[in-house]
Structures are given as structure tokens and as C-alpha cells.
Amino acid sequence: MPLSKIAGIGYYVPKNVFTNNDLTKFMDTSDEWIQERTGIQERRYAHRTEETTTTMGVAAATIAIERAGITPQDIDFIVFATLSPDYYFPGCGVLLQRAMKMKEIGALDVRNQCSGFVYALSVADQFIKTGMYKNILVVGSEKHSFGLDFSTRGRNISVIFGDGAGAVVLQPTTKDGQGILSTHLHSDGDSAEILAMYNPGTHANHWTADKVADFDTAEMGKMFMSHNMIDHAQNFPNMDGPAVFKKAIVKFPEVIMEALAANGLQTSDINLLIPHQANLRIAQFVQQKLKLSDNQVYNNIQKYGNTTAASVPIALCEAWELGKVKEGDLVCLAAFGSGFTWASALLRW
Numbered sequence: 449m450p451l452s453k454i455a456g457i458g459y460y461v462p463k464n465v466f467t468n469n470d471l472t473k474f475m476d477t478s479d480e481w482i483q484e485r486t487g488i489q490e491r492r493y494a495h496r497t498e499e500t501t502t503t504m505g506v507a508a509a510t511i512a513i514e515r516a517g518i519t520p521q522d523i524d525f526i527v528f529a530t531l532s533p534d535y536y537f538p539g540c541g542v543l544l545q546r547a548m549k550m551k552e553i554g555a556l557d558v559r560n561q562c563s564g565f566v567y568a569l570s571v572a573d574q575f576i577k578t579g580m581y582k583n584i585l586v587v588g589s590e591k592h593s594f595g596l597d598f599s600t601r602g603r604n605i606s607v608i609f610g611d612g613a614g615a616v617v618l619q620p621t622t623k624d625g626q627g628i629l630s631t632h633l634h635s636d637g638d639s640a641e642i643l644a645m646y647n648p649g650t651h652a653n654h655w656t657a658d659k660v661a662d663f664d665t666a667e668m669g670k671m672f673m674s675h676n677m678i679d680h681a682q683n684f685p686n687m688d689g690p691a692v693f694k695k696a697i698v699k700f701p702e703v704i705m706e707a708l709a710a711n712g713l714q715t716s717d718i719n720l721l722i723p724h725q726a727n728l729r730i731a732q733f734v735q736q737k738l739k740l741s742d743n744q745v746y747n748n749i750q751k752y753g754n755t756t757a758a759s760v761p762i763a764l765c766e767a768w769e770l771g772k773v774k775e776g777d778l779v780c781l782a783a784f785g786s787g788f789t790w791a792s793a794l795l796r797w
């Protein structure tokens with residue numbers, strides 16, 4: 449059975465830089481608070497009308513496909529991970545297929561939030577291993593800036609997130625020892641509402657009766673999307689930050705150790721860990737817990753904030769461009785986020 453390798457990688461971030469000080473114009477926050485609690489200095493926001501989650505995905509994919517030495521018409525399957533799709537439905541996968549003039553190939557959307565890219569990579573890896581596809585495009589892209597509450601009410605969430613996209617082309621490899629060694633996927637739905645965007649949705653208060661009040665129940669449509677929801681900021685994400693933090697610092701090390709154990713390897717064997725860029729403090733905690741050196745971990749949340757499904761491929765691509773990922777290196781990707789879902793992938797570059 450052939451393993452799959454990353455044959456091409458690319459990322460795209462919008463030009464528009466938004467610093468912490470820029471955010472203080474809209475909400476009661478400070479550069480000091482944001483840097484101290486998250487490590488973030490600035491993030492990028494997509495152009496309001498000219499850029500979408502799909503167009504950013506296309507920009508990243510174009511680079512990845514070119515670096516793989518193929519054309520969009522060679523791609524035989526798309527896996528697109530995002531929590532901020534252009535449309536409620538259909539997903540971004542088909543929009544990308546259209547925009548890149550690809551053949552009538554399968555396009556799958558993955559909704560696993562911060563661990564979306566690692567989940568998507570794992571799905572693509574299975575299709576390569578079975579021999580079903582030879583050139584799979586895996587994309588993680590987010591346009592968070594359209595779904596954030598930029599008032600003080602939403603400051604615990606809005607300061608964290610940024611926009612951007614990353615993509616890889618996965619192909620079978622015949623080189624001994626090279627490729628994705630294993631992937632590990634987990635979830636715990638007990639905590640689904642701790643980090644969630646409830647509306648628009650079809651839950652009709654079923655799961656969140658104690659948290660979401662004030663619906664106009666007279667008409668079904670109004671339970672899906674109503675003025676009331678907008679008035680009560682229920683169309684924005686909700687997050688119990690400290691609860692997410694506490695779980696993340698347990699699950700990140702656990703899923704990394706699981707990947708190493710599955711391959712008979714140790715933390716000292718890791719050349720580069722790319723943790724999902726949730727919060728620099730989380731990444732530093734994981735680094736300390738696993739006794740990894742600074743050279744073994746790559747972070748870029750300082751520049752881009754948390755780009756959810758895009759954060760792992762953006763960081764991996766940037767690290768690769770900087771020469772921090774070389775042939776033969778053991779690279780570990782790990783992510784944790786809404787769901788809760790968490791995942792890891794171990795690959796030999």
C-alpha cells in the first residue's frame with residue numbers, strides 16, 4: 449500500500465493587516481492584553497467584497513498545484529475544510545472546483561473547525577492509500593472577519609481570529625519511509641456548545657434552551673434566522689475561552705504522544721511540530737510539557753491570529769518556505785478546537 453506525500457504546498461493571506469491597536473477603535477481591549485493572553489500582534493482581514501473563503505482557498509491551491517508540478521485539471525478529488533463557508537450550502541469545495549475549472553471530480557467539505565485541516569488530510573490520505581485517487585487537493589480556508597462581533601461584547605473571541613488559507617496536494621509516494629505515517633482523529637461532543645456558533649441553524653433551541661433565549665417561536669423561519677437573534681448577537685460565535693484552554697492543553701500533548709507511540713517514536717525524534725495556532729500560550733504549554741526545544745516548534749500566530757482550518761497549512765507552508773522542513777524530517781501536525789475535536793498527523797517529509 450503506497451503512503452501519501454505532500455507534493456505541493458501553498459498559502460494565501462489577505463493584504464489587509466489589522467493590528468491590536470486597530471481593534472481598540474471598536475472595542476474595549478488593548479495591545480498589551482491581547483499579546484499577553486494570546487501572543488497575537490496582528491491578523492489579516494479579507495477584502496470585504498472581493499475575497500471569500502473560496503477565493504482565498506483558490507489562491508493557496510494555485511500555488512500548491514503549481515509546486516506539485518501539475519495543473520488544476522490533474523486534481524482528482526477535493527477536500528475543503530472550513531467553518532466559514534461562502535454559502536450555508538453548497539460547500540466551498542464545489543465553488544473551488546468551478547473557480548479552478550477542474551474536471552467533474554468529487555468535492556467534499558469537512559466541518560471540523562480548528563482540526564478541520566488535519567481531519568481533511570486524514571480523509572485524503574485514506575483515498576490515496578487505497579489507490580482510489582492520485583492527486584488530491586486539501587484546502588483549509590477561513591474568512592472569519594465576516595462573522596465576528598467587533599463590539600466589546602465579543603472581544604474575547606474577535607481579537608483571536610484572522611483570515612487566510614492553506615492548501616496541499618497529496619500524491620502517492622514510492623520512496624521508502626516517506627509520507628504520512630499515521631493520522632489520529634478524536635471528538636467529544638459533550639462540549640459542543642462551549643465553542644460554537646448556534647445560528648443560523650435548525651436546532652430550534654433543542655440543545656441550548658438554557659443558553660439561547662428570546663426566540664420568536666411563532667414561525668419556523670424565525671427560529672432559523674430572526675431579527676431577535678441579530679439583536680441578541682446570537683449570530684456570532686460563543687466561546688468559554690478558559691474551558692477551551694484547559695481542555696486544549698491536555699488533548700494536544702495526548703494526541704501528539706498517540707501519534708508518536710503508534711510509530712514507535714519519541715518527542716526527541718520530532719524535527720518540527722506544527723500546532724494549530726489557537727493561542728501562543730497553548731503552544732508554549734505543549735512545548736514545555738513535551739520538552740521540545742524552540743527549534744522543534746513553529747508558531748506564527750503573532751502575525752496571523754487564529755485562522756482555524758487554515759492555521760496548520762499556513763504554518764507548515766511558511767516553515768517549509770523558511771527551510772525549516774527538509775526532506776527526511778519528521779513533522780507532526782496537531783490541532784484542537786470546537787466540537788471538541790482534536791487530531792494529529794505524523795509525516796516523514
Ligand code: UT7
Binds near residue numbers: 478607643690
Ligand atoms: O482555536 C481553538 C479555539 N480557541 C481557543 O483555543 C481559545 C482558548 N482560550 C483562550 O485562548 C483564552 O481563554 C482567551 C484568550 C480567549 C482568553 O484569555 P483568558 O486568560 O482565559 O481570559 P478570560 O476569558 O479568563 O478573561 C479575563 C478577563 C475578563 O475580565 P474580568 O472578568 O476578569 O474583569 C474578560 O472580560 O479579561 C477580559 N477580556 C478582555 N479584556 C481585554 C476578555 N477578552 C478581552 C479582550 N481585551 N479582548
